[in-house]
Amino acid sequence: MVEKPDVGELTPPDRTLMGPGPSEVHPRVLRAMSTPLVGHLDPSFIEIMNEVQDLLRYTFRTDNKWTIPVSGTGSAAMEAAIGNVVEPGDTMLVPTNGYFGGRMEEMATRAGGEVVHVDAPWGEPLAPADVAEAMDEYQPDVFGFVHAETSTGVLQPQVSELTDVVHDHDALVIADTVTSLGGVELKVDDWGIDVAYSGPQKCLSCPPGAAPLTLNDRAMDKVLSREEDARSWYLDLSLLEGYWGDDRSYHHTAPITNVYALREALRLVAEEGIEERWERHRENASALKAGVEAMGLEMNAPDDYWLPSLNAVRVPDGVTDTDVTDYLIDRYDLEIATGLGDLDGDIFRIGCMGYSSRAETISYLMAALGDALDTQGADVDVDAGLAATARALGEQ
Amino acid sequence: MVEKPDVGELTPPDRTLMGPGPSEVHPRVLRAMSTPLVGHLDPSFIEIMNEVQDLLRYTFRTDNKWTIPVSGTGSAAMEAAIGNVVEPGDTMLVPTNGYFGGRMEEMATRAGGEVVHVDAPWGEPLAPADVAEAMDEYQPDVFGFVHAETSTGVLQPQVSELTDVVHDHDALVIADTVTSLGGVELKVDDWGIDVAYSGPQKCLSCPPGAAPLTLNDRAMDKVLSREEDARSWYLDLSLLEGYWGDDRSYHHTAPITNVYALREALRLVAEEGIEERWERHRENASALKAGVEAMGLEMNAPDDYWLPSLNAVRVPDGVTDTDVTDYLIDRYDLEIATGLGDLDGDIFRIGCMGYSSRAETISYLMAALGDALDTQGADVDVDAGLAATARALGEQ
Structure with missing residues (x-):
């Protein structure tokens, strides 16, 4: 019973990766991943955390204080965004023009939210007029959209037009930037995006495991004044704030190596510009x-x-x-x-x-x-x- | 605004790690982390997934089919366990003799469960008689205990006595084995543990980012027959089953490099015995x-x-x-x-x-x-x- 498995050396094939992710990892990032660990509360790691946050801000084009890597893959950052911003009883407007709008719906529902839709066919972007109409009709608290839809290869243009409409209705905008961050023009602050999440294994060419997330003060105020705790302890941003904010107090063990890798991947972004x-x-x-x-x-x-x-x-x-x-x-x-x-x-x-x-x-x-x-x-x-x-x- | 940060080469100090984790990583595991990636749905990665599952079963001493690495750190595996097994309205019995019993309570509450306590002072294990008494009094659906309490340095002895009592009351046992798996005697099947989770960065000496979890059929039956979806999409085991089970269908992008590393760390366990x-x-x-x-x-x-x-x-x-x-x-x-x-x-x-x-x-x-x-x-x-x-x- 429970015999010793016969498992040989790790020898995966040498693939050229041109699918929807992961992309190929830069040799410098691979090398960073073989760096010996320090502890997640080590003073030197605090410095590394600061650097990663600065580099993330640069890449997102934002001054948002609340800019962190979430300890998981892109879907973890997505659920951290939706699961914290959407409170029970909130309404979230999500798109139906691709796979990841459907995932937003899944997560918003599990967060206790109600979901309403703005439609466009798979393979087309949302029209600002349709978003405006849906905002008028449903008066949602949160609007989510996918900036770069990995399932259809569609870039959402006119982002500022969307965010203007949403802000006129006093709602918050959550952007899925999984396949745009670091590869396609994205200006979180200039475009009025309140919350954006991404994955490291797309245009950042970093192995998955620590996923970019940024929230502006308005979004974070909503998170910090929730009546009820977020439904996930692991992804609770009010607790993560203790670790990534000024306190640097223990919440969970960060994926240290993935943070090293993300740092190097983001350094490559900054070097290139x-x-x-x-x-x-x-x-x-x-x-x-x-x-x-x-x-x-x-x-x-x-x-x-x-x-x-x-x-x-x-x-x-x-x-x-x-x-x-x-x-x-x-x-x-x-x-x-x-x-x-x-x-x-x-x-x-x-x-x-x-x-x-x-x-x-x-x-x-x-x-x-x-x-x-x-x-x-x-x-x-x-x-x-x-x-x-x-x-x-x-x-x- | 959003200026390019000046961040130099990654040069963390060379620490000797003898805290509560992360422990030092074996050179072979560090090397595995610098292996170029294949896709998370690549046929060769499916084979690697099978190998990791076999090696995890060997290390947990279990034949459980549902034995996987969760895409996150140990706390993610912990929340996957508690958040899926505990349904709204369930009662969970948790210990008060250390930090991680308190975390169990946090997670069970957020899952919609009610929490009751079995007491022992910090620095002492639970007494089987106290557990029996609490089981009689509260008739909980789930009992959680910490096999190796990282906050107090206490090993819970007499595990089989605890699980016998709990099973007599038709409840399920969740064990926190974060600081025991791969370092301290632990026999999931022989000891009647229904669910066990762990972290890779303790006795497995693997960087955090993919965390061991195992559930027996009885526990998984409860998960798969929930009336209400688990509150986290990312950690929903009924969905993860699609990826790690027979289908190998897409759920989220696995942290490929962390799975490579875990495979090598577990190979070292098997080589040593x-x-x-x-x-x-x-x-x-x-x-x-x-x-x-x-x-x-x-x-x-x-x-x-x-x-x-x-x-x-x-x-x-x-x-x-x-x-x-x-x-x-x-x-x-x-x-x-x-x-x-x-x-x-x-x-x-x-x-x-x-x-x-x-x-x-x-x-x-x-x-x-x-x-x-x-x-x-x-x-x-x-x-x-x-x-x-x-x-x-x-x-x-």
Whole structure:
């Protein structure tokens, strides 16, 4: 009974990661993860916490004091945001145009909130007029939206228009920036976002395990004046405030190594410059987009709300999406993803995030994808695609 | 506004970690953390998940199917256990003899449960007769206890007696094994524990970020037949079952690197052998105990419930606890901890966990502690202490 398992050395395959995350991790971040630990209350760790908070503020473009990594993956930061801001009896307005709006609903409901919807089809952004109408109709306390929808490859434009409408109704805005932070223009303060959460394993190219979260004073005032405790002790921001705020008092053991890694990943953001980083993501993904279009494929999102960090490409006639992704993994050690939900079977999702957004990976992706589609019998002009991508990369 | 922070290379101090956790991480585990990532749905990662589950079963001494790492630190596994097993309207019996019983109460209350208490002073274990009496009086649905109380250095003996009583009342047993798993005898199946959670950063010597949890069928039946969803989406075991169970369907992005690290840390457990590992912890901590007693200090716990992984030593007359711990950090780069709660100011807490449980670290600790106490003016026989520890280590 309970025999000793025979488990050998850790030898995962050497993948090129161009799916919806995780993206490839920068070698400097991997090295940071092999740094020996200090204690989570060590004076030197307090200093590291301060640095990570400063770097997060820089990356979010915010002066928010309450800017921390949550001890878990992106979904933990998401639940920390929703589970603390939404109180029992509150109403939260959530979008229906992608997978992650549905997750917002799950979390708001479990927090004791009521959920109402603003609709748009999967693959399209929200229209400010629809949000305004929903705000008028439901008078919600909280509005959530997804800035960069990983399930559809759609970037929500006109964010300030949305937040203006919501603030006119005296409600708070929670933004899902999981697939935009550090890769796509995002200005938390200028755009009037009250709460934003993200994941480290997308455009920050950091292993998952400590997830960015920021709240402004208005949002934090609501959290700190709740009548009832948040339903999770682990994610209770009023308690986490004791650890990440001025007191630095013990709440739980922080994931020290993940904080080290996040620090290094964010240092890379600051070294590159946040605006330069947005521009790199846009240029590299433009080369990908030029290639797939020249190959004869169609992007799912129109240019107005194309998301450079996650490119949704329509599956061409004559091929099955999973045959292509399996082929890419088997022959090329290359990960891209298929569609989810309403777009299941219709799109490929190709990430160009963080360290995976490089000329090398994009050239490789184009060559591999061209071979896969051609082999599977799609009518694609592989040569034209490769040429267009190479030209675009050369022009940078 | 939001200027670029000036943050240099990551250069934390080189600490010897002998506090209540994190313990020092084995070099092989640090190396595993610098392994490039695969995706969380990659076929190769599914295999790694299976291996980690097998290794966790071996370490917990259980055949439980539902044995997983939770994506967070030990407190996340704790809340996954309590937040799923305790339903609104349930009554949970928790102990008052340490810090972590209090945390159980916090979590059970937030899960919608009512909490009742079984008492013992801080620094003593629960008496089976008291548990029996409380079970009779309150008829709770769930009983929680702390197998190895990190705040007091007390090992709960007679676990089977406790679980028998609880099962006679048709209730479930949740065990906090944060500071025992992999370091102190623990037999989940033989002892009739229904649910056990732990942290990786104690006797497993793995960085925090993915935390062990196991539930037997009886407990999981209760979780899967809840009338109301668990209050956390992130920690909902009925959803996590989709990812870690047979489906391997997406729930959230697992902390891949932390799973790599846990796999390597658990491989080290299997290589050493779980019983040999318990014995090593006992022998090394015995050498520490012999030394501090020969020095003239007093252990807080009697031998019957001494906890080898966390040694609570009474602060001698004439010194202030924090002066000693500050001295050890400043002069020796050595971390030990002071007391918490009812024992604040009364004890030092010295961990001998996992990779920190070695002859080298214990010799170093004794030399450093002897110097610190002597310098601070305590009446201790440093030479006798060093000799006793050296003799005990030599006899192993």
